[in-house]
Amino acid sequence: MKSCIFLLIGLFLSLGNGVVRPIKPGTQRRYICPPEFVRLGNGCYYLSSHISTWQDAHFSCKERNSTLLSLDTKWKDRTMRNYLNRAEFARLERWIGGLFDWSRQQWVWGAQGAPVSYLNFGQLAPVNAMNWHCIFMDPLQEYNWNHKLCVKRLHYICETSLTKVGSSKRHNPLRNVTTMTTATRNLS
Incomplete structure (x- = not known):
């Protein structure tokens, strides 16, 4: 769900010169x-x-x-x-x-x-x-x-x-955290 929200926000923020360019979640301009x-x-x-x-x-x-x-x-x-x-x-x-x-x-x-x-x-x-x-x-x-x-x-x-310069991935501290649902599935 969060990924969809980030994608939609990125899509709206990337409007420029009449062209829509999707922005990947977690990227930033430098x-x-x-x-x-x-x-x-x-x-x-x-x-x-x-x-x-x-x-x-x-x-x-x-x-x-x-x-x-x-x-x-x-x-x-x-x-x-x-x-x-x-x-x-x-x-x-x-x-x-x-x-x-x-x-x-x-x-x-x-x-x-x-x-x-x-x-x-x-x-x-x-x-x-x-x-x-x-x-x-x-x-x-x-x-x-x-x-x-x-x-x-x-x-x-x-x-x-x-x-x-090229976009770079923002550091996401939660990227390597396993969710409770995934952990539960792995135990089964």
Whole structure:
């Protein structure tokens, strides 16, 4: 009876794209990050151990099938700031994916070219012109954002999506337990 219930629940939960795919009882979906990436929430993040210009950091992330970090939501920004503020991390300036598009006079996410809609700049350094400025997370401001010339060499943060891996059997502690009915039948 339990198997039928699990099968029906799995069948209803597996609806997607108009296709019904039965899910076997006791299976679960697993998601992983690439090597050297850390999982925070529903994303994977790489914190560089070396310094690069913003452009070199951009290409280094691409080589890892990722992009420079786009902090496009308050939750994502707060999660990364909390992570970087942990005691075990050195307080380093780290490039993220934002840069100033001087032709449009606005901040954009470099990998997508999309305007930065969520902003979390701290106290900004005075500057005469924004040309060739990129966004970094500033440890002197609790990792709020700041900007500087993109040719400066800083550590950086890449991001990529979680990767779905094959289903695996969930551990069922009752799997090897013999039921009373089965035990009684075996004694007869």
